[in-house]
Amino acid sequence: MLSPLTKLPTNAKVAVVGSGVAGLMFTYFLGKLRPDVTIHLIESQKRTGGWIKSLDTKDKNNEPVMLEQGPRTLRGVSDGTVLIVDTLKDLNQQSIVQCISANAEANRKFLLDPNDKLAQVPNSPATAIEFLCNPLGKGLITGFLGEPFRRPPSHPGQDESVSSFIKRRFGSDYIGNNILSAVFHGIYGDDIDNMSAKRTVRKLFDLETKYGSIMKGFYNSKSDPNEKHQLSQLLSDYQRAFNKDEAELKGLSTKLHKYPMLGLKGGLEMFPHLVRQSLNKLSNVNLISGEKVIKINQGKEQEGLSVQLSQGKSLTGLNHVRLTPTPARISPMIDNEQLAKEFAKIKANSILLVNFYLPKKDAIARKYHGFGYLCPKSSKNPQGLLGVIFDSVIERSFQPLFQNMDANQKSSSPEQYTKLTAMLGGHYLNHHSSETVPSQELTIRAVKDSLNTHLGISSQDLEDGMWAFTVAEKCLPRFSVGYDAWQASVEQELQKAYKGTVSVGGMGFAKGPGVPDVIADGLQDAIKLA
Structure with missing residues (x-):
């Protein structure tokens, strides 16, 4: 939280609402730091793990297959990922951690161009030239060359949409519509015309505010080469709070920085599953x-807070309540009417996920082997596709992170197979006054059309494969212009109304929407309360 938190008294009672990774890890950190504190972790579903879901199922041949129906990889360059891996080490489960090297096939990324063809995101001089010759590369050279000479805003620090910010700095809509809109589809499922620059491209926004130019800012703010060998403030706090070996933690952080992506053997849900077992x-x-x-x-000050539950039960005498759902889901829980209205203002996007699995055949052309592709605003995209993830390429690119511990660790899946996850919906569902979710049949048909058009996968292969459909309802908060001011x-107001006894976490309140971000946020607040 941005606001200060008061340390819990001895033998305090705490309720944590929501058992996604934000709630699970906040509980884990606080439970370890304060064994005297009783923590009630409340979850509306029977399962824990939130939007992380690794589904173990059977294909058409009754053979086992795992389908990721949520996040599947973690950023290597992230404090939160260090916390995840170190937690798995504490649980003696480090052998399940897998990594993808920078030169692996799965680290190649593609964008869908206006001609319904895939264009590789540059990772070499040759691919850079190819990209610049593609319609997606329009405006890139002039945009970057002219950026240092464009005037800073007349009101520095004032929030605006991402599209407005990018257009101001790079002189046209091309970079926003052709490139950045695709990235935002993949991360937020939202439209750059509506999203807060201050919130979602904070580093670029801050560089302009400080230096008057993004490019000048990058040049003048080059980090000290020795900095990467030092622990960040967050990891230093973690090291002290949990009495970790500083050299070991530095070594782990340095090691993870080498890898663009990490995953877990058995699926990313292994992490919340193991944390729940520990709890x-x-x-x-x-x-x-x-x-x-x-x-x-x-209640009265000496009575503390109470939480009323759906089946008539109540938890009473609570010293603190931690809320981790999205703001709109928090709204009805708040007994302060004005504050409840404020939480309700933040809407959320739903994401439609379609999994495709075809055994014994790699239906993805070798030239497209990569992490997957994203769809920018400039693509035709009548299906409302956000992007497609090539799970089978990712899984074949995984290597064990700790080689000496399990040098022979390999995926149990057959070498030849196709596994894809298509993401649809998001802001495309919000064209009318209320969200409209299409049927499973219509959505899968749209994905089949997309895979046939974009990747050339034959109609026969698409019919022979296994399909799964799921709706991640209202899963991603909409970070609209002015979001930071709203959060502050x-x-x-939450501090005033509840006198510091209620805090908020999760995607709506962490520095970023990713799994590592919400875990880092939970650690910070657990340390404050402990």
Whole structure:
């Protein structure tokens, strides 16, 4: 949280709402730091893990297959990823950590161009020239060359949309519509015309504010070469709070920086699954599943907070409540009417996920082997596709991170197979006054059309494969213009209304929307409370 948090008294009672990774890891950190504190972890579903879901199922031949129906990889260059891997080491599960090297096939990325062809994102001089000759490369050279000479804004620090910010700095809509819009489809499922530059491209925004130009900022803010060998402030706090070996933590952080992506053998859901198993062994943690939080009520000061649950039960005498769902889901839980309205203002996008699996054949042309492709605003894209992830390429590119521990670790899946995940929906579902989710049949048909057109996968292969459909309903908060100001105001009002006894975390309040970001956020607040 941006606002300060008061340390918990001895033998305090805490409720944590939501058991996605934000809630699980906040509980894990606080439970370890303060064994005297009783923590009730409340989850409306029977399962934990939130939007991370690795589905173990059977294909058409009744053979086992794992389908990722949420996130599947982690950024290597991230403090939160260091926390994840170090937690797995503490749980003696480091052998499941897998990495993808910078020169692996899965580190190649593609964009869909206006001609429905895939263009590789440059990773060499040859691919850079090829990209510049593609319609997607229009405006890149003039945009970057002219950027240092463009005037800074008349009101520095004032928020604006991402598209407005990029157009100002690079002189046209081309870079935004051809490139950045695709990246935002992949991360947020949202439209750059509506998204906050201050929130979502914060580093670029801050460089302009400080130096008057992004390019000048990059040149003048080059990091100290020795900096990468030092622990960040977050990891230093973690090292002290948990009495970690500083050299070992530095070594792990340095090691992970070498890899653009990490994953877990068995799927990313292995992480929340193992954390839940660990929490089950902590005597001060109580998991309550299948119960919705109806309302958080304030009693008299000496009585503390109470949480009313859906099946008539209540938790009373609480010293602190941690809320990790999206802002709109938090809204009905708040007993302060004005504050509840503020939380309700932040809408969320739903993402449609379609998995395709074809055994015994690699239907992705070798020239397209990579992480997958994203669809920018400039592509035709009548299907409302956000992007496609090439799971089979990713899985074949995985290597064990700790080679000496399991040198022969390999995927149990057959070498020849095709596994894809298509992402649709997001802001494309919001063209009308209310969100409209198409049927499973229509969505899968749209994906078949896309895969046939973009990748040349034959109709026969598409018919022979296995399909799965899931809706991640209202999973991604919409970070609209002015979001940071809204967050600061809401947290301030939350502090006043509940006298510092309620805090918020999760995607809506962390520095970024990724799994590592919400875990880092949970650590910071757990340390403050401990």
